[in-house]
Amino acid sequence: RNACLDASVSDFVAFIDDDETASPGWLVELMATADATGAAAVLGPVRAHYRQDAPDWMQKGDFHSTLPVWVRGEIRTGYTCNVLLRTTDASLRGRRFSLARGQTGGEDTEFFDAMVKAGGRIAFAPQAFVDEVVPRARAAFDWLRRRRFRFGQTHGHLIGHGAGGIRRAGQVGLASAKAAYCFGMAVLTAISPVRRNRSVLRGIMHVGVVSGLVGVREIRQYGLTSPEQGNKRAA
Template identity: 75%
Template sequence: MAGRNRSIDIGVCTFRRPELADTLRSLGAMDVPEGFDVRIIVADNDDTPSARDLVAALSAELSLPVIYRHCPARNISIARNACLDASSADLVAFIDDDETATSRWLAELVETSQSSDAAAVLGPVRALYRPDAPDWMREGDFHSTLPVWVRGEIRTGYTCNVLLRTGADSLRGRRFSLARGQTGGEDTEFFDQMHKAGGRIAFAPEAWVDEMVPRSRAAFDWLGRRRFRVGQTHGHLLGSSAGGFGLARQVHLARQVGLAFAKAIYCFAVALPVVVDPVRRNRSVLRGIMHVGVVSGLLGVREIRLYGQPSPQGGKRA
């Protein structure tokens, strides 16, 4: 007798995004990995169950079963944890509610998971720009997402394109921090702690998802706020993992602050000779802003809030 199929749940956290319909349709149209049963879990983070009717209507046309969970509080960690709590699958994937999956998205994640035996597998996010986006932004592609390697390994990750082997020791019972659910950085902390617990992170370079960049994000100030918050999260994680006590710890933190401050000054200085080149200039300035965020995080400054606030277009600000 043939063995049972393994299972995958795809978590989609949503907050007032009509693009959710495109996300769900793309999941219904993708290639289902052979030997797996797949279903979708939609976690609605709005105060009222505003996505319920849309999900119910789409459930009738999709080939995959869809589960709806209303988890109010405008806290993205609550929504992510609701997906994990509702899942009994062998693997859990996450995709954002403003992204669309390519046909081979899930199959590529699964293939890499099986070949690497990693606790988490990341895929790339390809930004799609509107015609009115600034030329420098389109040319420099400031919104696409790829993992960062440090000395040959990936040490943290993101939830906009990931597959988790939830039975792995480093992931068993792990949940997203509610304290970071409105600032952002909850995924960075989640994967940082998973990695420190021994969980490996792999990369599936062909597991593409696409994300249309809305006008509200196609601006330097949005990129600056996002980079600053990323830096704050990194600074807080560096500070929380600093060893030692008393004076030794303070000396270590002071060195980290000094290093991050020096990196920020260097990035801003590098931008000066290329001031007429908006791609190189803005890339350097944004990296400097990120290092300023690291200083802020190391000094314990509260992280800026990115989630749970309505954007001018009605979606979540992230």
């Protein structure tokens, strides 16, 4: 991705992952939203397609599709599995992805977090779909567990960066409370595999936030010899 940004002489650069297929109107939809909003980055949705042998609860809950997260009406971080970047925007000039996160992941989150803090806006093009088949190695609870935990670690490191001791302690308490709530909801919804697993995974993410806030090193997800990484780069 950094090589693409270094080589590009265009005003816009679009990224998708190498295991995704763009829909016919994908780029048109991204550009239309960029023109309408003037945003520095435009995200599109990723539609996951499951193999027949994927767990039923996973298919029903659609745990692998990707959508942006809205916080008080704004998108504050993004992903490169479906995005258009306005490279001329001041918040993106000279910005590159962190090579230090090559084996942990999280470089997307860090990149867009810094972009937004520099004044860049992120918009969403709901019809700019790309499609992705979920391989067997990723259609497992353990893969989701590791990924959500690392998501939380990255978020914890970002919100804890430069924070004072009192603020950091407050964030640890908040994330711990959220984790406890999610695990409690998992118990209350144990009869529903979709709701139970969604709550457990969200609780694991908040445990990851605590881990990141207290400075625990992020887990490696890529460059491993086991199949659990699923041959997939994602941040």
